[in-house]
Amino acid sequence: MLDIKKIIENKEFFSIGLSNRGYDVSNLDTIINFDSKRREYIKKGDKKRSERNEISKKIGLEKRKPTESETTYIKKLSEDLKSLDKNLSKINIKIREIMLEIPNIPNEQVPIGKDESSNVVKDTKGYQRNEEFIKPHWDIGPEKDILDLEAGANISGARFFVLKGKGAKLHRALMNWMMDVHTNEFGYTEIDPPYLVKKETMIGSGNLPKFKDNLYRDDETDLWLIPTAEVSLNGLHQGKIIPPNSLPLSYVAMTPSFRKEHASAGRDIRGIKRVHQFYKVEMFRFVSPETSMDYLEKMIKNARVLCERLELSSKLIQLSTGDIGFQSAITYDIEVWAPGSKEWLEVSSISNCMDFQSRRNNTRFKEKQASSTIFPHTLNGSGLALPRIWVAILENGQQEDGTIKIPEVLIPYTGFKTI
């Protein structure tokens, strides 16, 4: 959520930022209008309440019954207050509704553009294999009996899959290895959060109200399945004031992610590049505002190191204003080369959301005991996303003799060197 006070102060700045994203800026005027009405209701209401309090207090102090004129006067005040309060809460709801649907302002470093065609490739690392004998994972997986697409469809339908034997173990080894690197080397605290969350938590992260079509939900309890651990981790300090000297808070979680993928119907239909349920290791940080850009760099590095150690070729891409996510102010993607599928696969997306999410879920911190509260900046990034990195290893590991080589770092975790 944006800061409504700043919008009023400097509408121009917000108009530019939002239109760079392709957002309809006319809502800003509506907001400014509603806010002045809101203030008017508050002013009037507070005055009436103050009057009422004064009279009641006097009656109490003098230890007597109220006079008839006092009673009728206060009853009149209370009547007026009722309608004022009704108007106030109506306007508050309207303001909130609009505010919740306004995306974050892109950072000034973000290249301006309508869509992903304006994204900028920052660099490409590692050797990209392209030998003839390399097969796509949807062929080599079933051949080795480690991936069963039919069984997935049979159990749950399209975009579900089953890993078997060494395939399943490779998957588990990847998760464990990544979690160990994050916690032992990069200093993240491991979190195992709920996968089902309240509506408020989804609003806090920015997934609701706008993106409900992509989310699974249980009707009876109104609980929602997380599309990423970012949602749960962001909710960790919801409504709380983080005490002084606690930042930065660095968390890492490994959870399943559930996505309906309605918007990409028909895309990436082969193999397991885009599925309804997948595991992902997620990095998440709460940091003080002036440090957040430095932490963004750190998190990119963290994800990049994993790709390198997995012996994969990777590409760092800066997303343009037209392609960054709703809650993000600046985002970098990391893609790895999959020589069998013959494409780059997005395995990480790393964003600085600034104070957008902490405003939404009212997470604050204090610099010192006596100082005022501040909204921390939040950052999130995959480190890394699972079936895709599994795919990349499977496709990149293929050798001429038909075996698949496991990256050195994983061998202690898999217990085997080849598939």
Next chain:
RNA sequence: GGAGGGGUGGCUGAGUGGUUGAAAGCGUCUGUCUUGAAAACAGGAGUAUCCGCAAGGGUACCGCAGGUUCGAAUCCUGUCCCCUCCGCCA
């Protein structure tokens, strides 16, 4: 699922329908003392919002939402959450 108990400030915990935004203790911050620290002593400190350049003032908040009343942390209703016991169960 059944029975009972409870939600008060960072924590523990008082609270009679009327100067209670709320005792006390712990913790915390500032100062005095000390070479420094501890201890002791003195003092300060909730959150949000509105008006104001500021000083300052108003309003709201005792899980949440309503209601009764001139006046509600305190009474009533609903709701959520937590704890204990029983039942069921991975």
